[in-house]
Amino acid sequence: MRILVAFGRAYPTRTALMLISLLLAGFAEGVGLTTMLPLLSVALGDQHHSAFSLKIIEILHQVGLEPTVTTMLIVIVFGMVLSSVLILLGNRQVGYTVAHVATDLRVDLIRALLGSRWEYYLRQPTGALANAVATEAYRASTGYEHAANMVALLIQAMVYMVIALFVSWQAAILSLVLGFFLLLALQRMVKTSRHAGKSQTRLMRELLAHLTDTLGSVKPLKAMAREDIADSLLRSQAAELNKAMEREVMSRETLRALQEPMLAILAAVGLYVGLIVWKLPLSSVMILIFLVVRVLGLLHKTVQRYHRMAAQESAYWALRESIDTAVADAEPSGGDRAPTLQDAIAFEGVSFSYGSRQILDAINLTIPAGTFTSLIGSSGAGKTTILDLVCVLLAPQSGSILVDGVPIEELDRQRWRQLIGYVPQETLLLHDSILSNVTLGDPALTAMDAERALKQAGAWEFVERSPDGMQMIVGERGGKLSGGQRQRIVIARALAHNPRLLILDEATSALDPETEEAISQTLKDLTPEITIIAVSHRPALINVANQVYRLHDGKLSRVESVSNVDMSSGVPIKPDIGTLLS
Numbered sequence: 001m002r003i004l005v006a007f008g009r010a011y012p013t014r015t016a017l018m019l020i021s022l023l024l025a026g027f028a029e030g031v032g033l034t035t036m037l038p039l040l041s042v043a044l045g046d047q048h049h050s051a052f053s054l055k056i057i058e059i060l061h062q063v064g065l066e067p068t069v070t071t072m073l074i075v076i077v078f079g080m081v082l083s084s085v086l087i088l089l090g091n092r093q094v095g096y097t098v099a100h101v102a103t104d105l106r107v108d109l110i111r112a113l114l115g116s117r118w119e120y121y122l123r124q125p126t127g128a129l130a131n132a133v134a135t136e137a138y139r140a141s142t143g144y145e146h147a148a149n150m151v152a153l154l155i156q157a158m159v160y161m162v163i164a165l166f167v168s169w170q171a172a173i174l175s176l177v178l179g180f181f182l183l184l185a186l187q188r189m190v191k192t193s194r195h196a197g198k199s200q201t202r203l204m205r206e207l208l209a210h211l212t213d214t215l216g217s218v219k220p221l222k223a224m225a226r227e228d229i230a231d232s233l234l235r236s237q238a239a240e241l242n243k244a245m246e247r248e249v250m251s252r253e254t255l256r257a258l259q260e261p262m263l264a265i266l267a268a269v270g271l272y273v274g275l276i277v278w279k280l281p282l283s284s285v286m287i288l289i290f291l292v293v294r295v296l297g298l299l300h301k302t303v304q305r306y307h308r309m310a311a312q313e314s315a316y317w318a319l320r321e322s323i324d325t326a327v328a329d330a331e332p333s334g335g336d337r338a339p340t341l342q343d344a345i346a347f348e349g350v351s352f353s354y355g356s357r358q359i360l361d362a363i364n365l366t367i368p369a370g371t372f373t374s375l376i377g378s379s380g381a382g383k384t385t386i387l388d389l390v391c392v393l394l395a396p397q398s399g400s401i402l403v404d405g406v407p408i409e410e411l412d413r414q415r416w417r418q419l420i421g422y423v424p425q426e427t428l429l430l431h432d433s434i435l436s437n438v439t440l441g442d443p444a445l446t447a448m449d450a451e452r453a454l455k456q457a458g459a460w461e462f463v464e465r466s467p468d469g470m471q472m473i474v475g476e477r478g479g480k481l482s483g484g485q486r487q488r489i490v491i492a493r494a495l496a497h498n499p500r501l502l503i504l505d506e507a508t509s510a511l512d513p514e515t516e517e518a519i520s521q522t523l524k525d526l527t528p529e530i531t532i533i534a535v536s537h538r539p540a541l542i543n544v545a546n547q548v549y550r551l552h553d554g555k556l557s558r559v560e561s562v563s564n565v566d567m568s569s570g571v572p573i574k575p576d577i578g579t580l581l582s
């Protein structure tokens with residue numbers, strides 16, 4: 001029930017509309033052919049009119065119509081059409097609300113994640129997020145639908161109970177007592193479903209997180225014939241999930257199967273007690289049984305909805321928790337100063353640690369605007385960390401980073417990042433065209449921008465050779481392209497929006513020396529219009545640099561001459577060459 005309260009608070013109007021629609025549809029469903037056909041008896045001259053028939057005759061007289069067979073048939077057809085329209089409108093309202101709620105949950109989660117701190121985001125398994133967006137949002141919204149249906153059915157049951165009270169107080173009391181025992185007896189099944197639902201939510205997250213990781217590294221797995229390990233793990237997770245689903249299906253179907261026999265037994269017992277024990281006339285007993293069966297039927301449906309809500313509800317709470325924790329770990333809002341990059345980016349005594357592990361120890365670094373700066377250092381030294389600090393993805397524990405003399409945290413963060421073109425170590429392409437991979441769907445970027453960027457990145461030659469040109473689909477993760485081609489497309493992506501600062505993190509590692517040299521030169525030619533910071537172990541990007549810095553043991557030092565430096569570690573081969581300036 002908490003789920004309905006939560007949604008009711010978030011969507012008061014929609015929830016009220018949904019409940020009204022469900023009630024209207026529920027009562028319209030009650031107006032079946034069996035309810036309408038007795039009207040025909042009016043036309044056929046039956047003298048024993050029910051109150052309902054008399055009302056209809058009165059209305060017909062008021063509008064100047066005689067209750068003939070034709071008129072009554074028209075009334076019956078009209079009544080049926082009206083009830084169908086009400087059911088359609090009611091169900092449409094429910095469907096729209098459920099779809100709307102699922103979409104809102106998805107958007108909320110995506111927004112919360114994209115707005116969270118970088119370190120928080122890194123801790124989230126991608127598969128679990130994909131699962132949350134795809135299945136949990138859907139399950140949560142159907143949980144809401146079941147909860148609303150449950151309330152609507154309960155209201156209907158109560159309305160029939162009140163009618164029963166007026167027609168026969170014995171029927172009302174009997175319904176109440178039997179209904180209470182019915183709910184008590186079925187409580188156990190609801191518990192099973194709730195547990196099974198919770199297990200499903202957890203297992204589905206684990207399975208999808210694992211599946212995403214496996215699919216992301218299928219090539220090495222296949223190449224090393226290790227896919228069977230991944231396969232058996234996935235199969236055992238899928239089998240566990242299956243068991244949880246079976247448990248839920250079993251209790252759901254048992255509940256459904258119980259309905260008819262249970263109502264039949266009640267009718268039989270009612271008939272026996274009414275006719276034999278109480279010796280009531282058959283007509284009174286029939287009314288009594290009709291009301292009791294109707295109320296209990298509705299109560300049973302209420303339990304069925306409750307049961308299904310219990311199975312789905314856990315998805316909502318899991319999703320809510322993901323959204324709330326991401327919101328709690330939101331990126332602190334930046335300042336409001338307009339960013340420029342005309343002078344320099346300066347690190348002044350910057351220290352940074354991941355937990356207790358110090359990566360940068362009071363480093364000083366000046367990157368003059370319009371220059372090409374290379375960072376070298378052994379693997380794990382902290383080069384990417386420096387780039388992340390420039391992008392304000394991380395914040396230093398001490399020291400300051402200034403952009404044109406302004407502390408970086410005082411800059412309007414979005415606008416600062418819009419000035420950056422970033423090429424990460426991993427070249428992840430979308431399963432889409434080259435054009436979309438370069439523009440990332442940004443409507444402000446044209447095919448001309450993409451072409452210019454592809455030329456700057458040295459990618460135009462192979463794009464032009466392809467029969468589909470920029471419309472060529474690159475395959476899953478760019479699988480139809482070579483590693484070097486993928487890298488050039490990612491460089492083009494970083495250049496498409498004309499950044500003021502280009503950040504390259506091992507951006508040319510997959511290129512052959514000749515292509516790398518050519519691209520390094522083209523990139524160098526982009527200065528002084530743009531500022532470039534490149535992390536690299538490769539000679540080409542270092543040779544074109546105006547300044548080279550080496551990171552070692554958390555300290556940063558300037559390398560005066562790079563000719564005798566071991567490029568992989570940044571360590572000078574001869575101590576006298578490559579004088580290090582701090």
Ligand SMILES: Nc1ncnc2c1ncn2[C@@H]1O[C@H](COP(=O)(O)OP(=O)(O)OP(=O)(O)O)[C@@H](O)[C@H]1O
Binds near residue numbers: 359377378379380384
């Ligand atoms: N999110 C993180 N949480 C904890 N430790 C991290 C995190 N990211 C990186 N590290 C650690 O910080 C150190 C510096 O990482 P960084 O990625 O900056 O190194 P790098 O010099 O760029 O290495 P490489 O050349 O191999 O890419 C590494 O030892 C790494 O294990």
